[in-house]
Amino acid sequence: xxxxxxxxxxxxxxxxxxxxxxxxxxxxxxxxxxxxxxxxxxxxxxxxxxxxxxxxxxxxxxxxxxxxxxxxxxxxxxxxxxxxxxxxxxxxxxxxxxxxxxxxxxxxxxxxxxxxxxxxxxxxxxxxxxxxxxxxxxxxxxxxxxxxxxxxxxxxxxxxxxxxxxxxxxxxxxxxxxxxxxxxxxxxxxxxxxxxxxxxxxxxxxxxxxxxxxxxxxxxxxxxxxxxxxxxxxxxxxxxxxxxxxxxxxxxxxxxxxxxxxxxxxxxxxxxxxxxxxxxxxxxxxxxxxxxxxxxxxxxxxxxxxxxxxxxxxxxxxxxxxxxxxxxxxxxxxxxxxxxxxxxxxxxxxxxxxxxxxxxxxxxxxxxxxxxxxxxxxxxxxxxxxxxxxxxxxxxxxxxxxxxxxxxxxxxxxxxxxxxxxxxxxxxxxxxxxxxxxxxxxxxxxxxxxxxxxxxxxxxxxxxxxxxxxxxxxxxxxxxxxxxxxxxxxxxxxxxxxxxxxxxxxxxxxxxxxxxxxxxxx
Amino acid sequence: xxxxxxxxxxxxxxxxxxxxxxxxxxxxxxxxxxxxxxxxxxxxxxxxxxxxxxxxxxxxxxxxxxxxxxxxxxxxxxxxxxxxxxxxxxxxxxxxxxxxxxxxxxxxxxxxxxxxxxxxxxxxxxxxxxxxxxxxxxxxxxxxxxxxxxxxxxxxxxxxxxxxxxxxxxxxxxxxxxxxxxxx
Numbered sequence: 008x009x010x011x012x013x014x015x016x017x018x019x020x021x022x023x024x025x026x027x028x029x030x031x032x033x034x035x036x037x038x039x040x041x042x043x044x045x046x047x048x049x050x051x052x053x054x055x056x057x058x059x060x061x062x063x064x065x066x067x068x069x070x071x072x073x074x075x076x077x078x079x080x081x082x083x084x085x086x087x088x089x090x091x092x093x094x095x096x097x098x099x100x101x102x103x104x105x106x107x108x109x110x111x112x113x114x115x116x117x118x119x120x121x122x123x124x125x126x127x128x129x130x131x132x133x134x135x136x137x138x139x140x141x142x143x144x145x146x147x148x149x150x151x152x153x154x155x156x157x158x159x160x161x162x163x164x165x166x167x168x169x170x171x172x173x174x175x176x177x178x179x180x181x182x183x184x185x186x187x188x189x190x191x192x193x194x195x196x197x198x199x200x201x202x203x204x205x206x207x208x209x210x211x212x213x214x215x216x217x218x219x220x221x222x223x224x225x226x227x228x229x230x231x232x233x234x235x236x237x238x239x240x241x242x243x244x245x246x247x248x249x250x251x252x253x254x255x256x257x258x259x260x261x262x263x264x265x266x267x268x269x270x271x272x273x274x275x276x277x278x279x280x281x282x283x284x285x286x287x288x289x290x291x292x293x294x295x296x297x298x299x300x301x302x303x304x305x306x307x308x309x310x311x312x313x314x315x316x317x318x319x320x321x322x323x324x325x326x327x328x329x330x331x332x333x334x335x336x337x338x339x340x341x342x343x344x345x346x347x348x349x350x351x352x353x354x355x356x357x358x359x360x361x362x363x364x365x366x367x368x369x370x371x372x373x374x375x376x377x378x379x380x381x382x383x384x385x386x387x388x389x390x391x392x393x394x395x396x397x398x399x400x401x402x403x404x405x406x407x408x409x410x411x412x413x414x415x416x417x418x419x420x421x422x423x424x425x426x427x428x429x430x431x432x433x434x435x436x437x438x439x440x441x442x443x444x445x446x447x448x449x450x451x452x453x454x455x456x457x458x459x460x461x462x463x464x465x466x467x468x469x470x471x472x473x474x475x476x477x478x479x480x481x482x483x484x485x486x487x488x489x490x491x492x493x494x495x496x497x498x499x500x501x502x503x504x505x506x507x508x509x510x511x512x513x514x515x516x517x518x519x520x521x522x523x524x525x526x527x528x529x
Numbered sequence: 530x531x532x533x534x535x536x537x538x539x540x541x542x543x544x545x546x547x548x549x550x551x552x553x554x555x556x557x558x559x560x561x562x563x564x565x566x567x568x569x570x571x572x573x574x575x576x577x578x579x580x581x582x583x584x585x586x587x588x589x590x591x592x593x594x595x596x597x598x599x600x601x602x603x604x605x606x607x608x609x610x611x612x613x614x615x616x617x618x619x620x621x622x623x624x625x626x627x628x629x630x631x632x633x634x635x636x637x638x639x640x641x642x643x644x645x646x647x648x649x650x651x652x653x654x655x656x657x658x659x660x661x662x663x664x665x666x667x668x669x670x671x672x673x674x675x676x677x678x679x680x681x682x683x684x685x686x687x688x689x690x691x692x693x694x695x696x697x698x699x700x701x702x703x704x705x706x707x708x709x710x711x712x713x
Contacts (some may be wrong), residue, residue: 018697046696098696099701100694100696100699102694102695102699104696118679195538204546273702280708364639384605396704426704427702429704430704432701433700433701433702435698435701436699436700436702439700440698440700443698444571447572447673448570448571448572450671451571451572451654451671451673452567452575452583454654454671455572455574455582455583455653455654457652457655458655504584512597
């Protein structure tokens with residue numbers, strides 16, 4: 008039995024998991040239209056390679072990855088590209104994002120595809136294939152998997168995250184119960200790439216069936232299934248690493264700094280689909296729960312509108328008032344039912360006033376430090392709140408604002424109902440905005456200073472040229488004066504000298520360029 | 530007694546020499562305060578402060594010749610930062626100062642442009658590309674939105690377009706609204 012460690016704090020919110028984890032998952036039928044945002048991952052927006060009107064096959068590349076930190080997007084089914092336009096997406100800003108609109112033709116015809124022997128491929132080639140298949144982390148952050156694995160070689164521990172600690176969500180639970188063998192095949196690819204000394208799967212003890220299924224599938228493979236106590240947010244990457252290894256990811260660092268790589272079990276499953284079947288990331292398992300008739304998990308195509316899935320789950324009950332994309336702790340509240348499911352969407356919760364009552368009015372902070380007791384990042388949330396509220400961003404940063412994982416545990420326990428995480432999000436994005444402004448200002452300063460320098464340089468060049476000309480004129484004048492001394496009858500001396508100087512100048516101008524002394528031709 | 534005097538004067542001479550040497554060796558070029566002020570200013574080089582650029586304004590502030598509330602692109606946030614740096618009180622924008630505007634970039638209507646190069650000469654950050662009798666265009670990423678190119682244009686083909694918000698530039702709002710609404 009492995010010795011488990013604990014992370015600081017944590018909370019026990021009501022789970023609400025059984026209703027959606029009990030029925031087996033179902034495949035969602037083809038929706039009438041699919042909306043595919045070009046930015047479904049962390050990094051650079053993918054670049055479209057199709058045009059409106061194009062007929063595409065299932066699995067065909069629609070948008071390719073740009074540069075290293077990016078991921079490709081593929082057609083989830085066969086059909087016609089209707090348009091490429093800005094559409095509403097599930098983002099807190101509510102800003103539209105460039106999307107490919109696809110009208111399925113109902114045939115669901117695959118492009119030619121097949122699995123491959125990953126062990127026969129060089130490492131780089133395999134990583135490139137992961138990128139071109141659009142594989143990103145399905146745990147929620149949608150970090151491109153090939154980037155994560157690029158530097159992970161010969162690491163100490165590979166951790167598969169099956170904790171799924173957030174209430175209501177049950178996709179990983181169902182996935183592990185139903186496709187344990189597939190997950191293990193995907194893990195083998197990850198192990199091949201990362202060459203870890205040990206491979207662990209962390210699963211919370213509220214998922215006994217998933218634990219049993221994974222244990223059976225991992226039997227004899229050298230992968231260890233570790234049962235961890237249920238405590239939110241044990242599924243946070245840094246928290247899970249702490250529980251399983253006792254190591255802490257340094258502030259501002261990545262798990263790789265301590266020889267650990269962490270990946271979601273659903274990502275492993277997606278890698279299996281690619282390697283053994285040649286299928287890019289075009290669908291995912293998603294929980295539809297909350298105020299619906301029959302909560303369930305669905306294998307939904309990426310780009311399916313929320314509305315379609317809610318209908319599959321029996322439709323929203325009459326007293327519903329919106330949706331949460333993601334979990335209740337870290338998810339995003341939306342009202343538009345036409346928003347698409349993207350690679351990072353793991354759950355849709357239909358809201359109602361009864362299930363999610365509006366938070367009572369926020370009261371002043373009484374500095375009870377309950378938030379300190381539950382903070383899994385061991386921060387001082389009440390101080391961070393204080394600084395963020397006062398817009399004292401430098402101070403907030405020095406209190407390690409950027410170590411906050413926005414898990415919402417502090418807001419959950421706050422007796423004054425202060426929306427603490429909103430303050431942290433505000434402070435973080437304000438700091439980023441200030442950094443962008445500073446970069447722009449530095450660039451402008453540099454360019455302005457260069458311009459001033461250039462103008463000054465041009466002025467000097469001009470002055471030098473003028474001085475040289477004058478010098479030449481003076482010399483000519485002196486020469487002329489010397490000449491006139493020998494011829495006393497040639498009119499008044501001064502006039503003659505001036506005329507000679509002029510002549511000298513005219514000669515100079517009339518002389519071909521090649522004869523001019525080099526310093527003057529500059 | 531004499532020894533003591535000698536030692537003290539020798540020490541004084543030595544220390545004086547060290548101080549004199551370091552004053553020359555470690556001489557601070559320019560006024561460091563100017564650079565600190567200049568770092569806060571937004572570098573639009575727009576001249577709305579009545580000085581010909583951000584650096585001259587910073588020098589005037591450092592010399593105590595100008596108030597800190599003359600920079601509209603810096604916004605109130607800028608005044609606050611200057612006040613913090615200089616240990617002064619925050620003062621609102623003066624009546625003669627233009628109101629802050631949303632960040633914009635200049636856009637040249639390329640059909641109307643006659644290629645006179647006047648805007649190129651006006652641009653403080655060389656963000657306009659073009660040549661005589663050739664169409665000009667603005668390098669958007671370099672444009673500071675200073676509007677200095679707008680008045681010289683003889684055919685009025687330059688307009689200031691506010692930068693649209695994108696997912697990359699969007700930021701979370703201050704949650705104050707929520708708090709105010711619910712405050713007793």
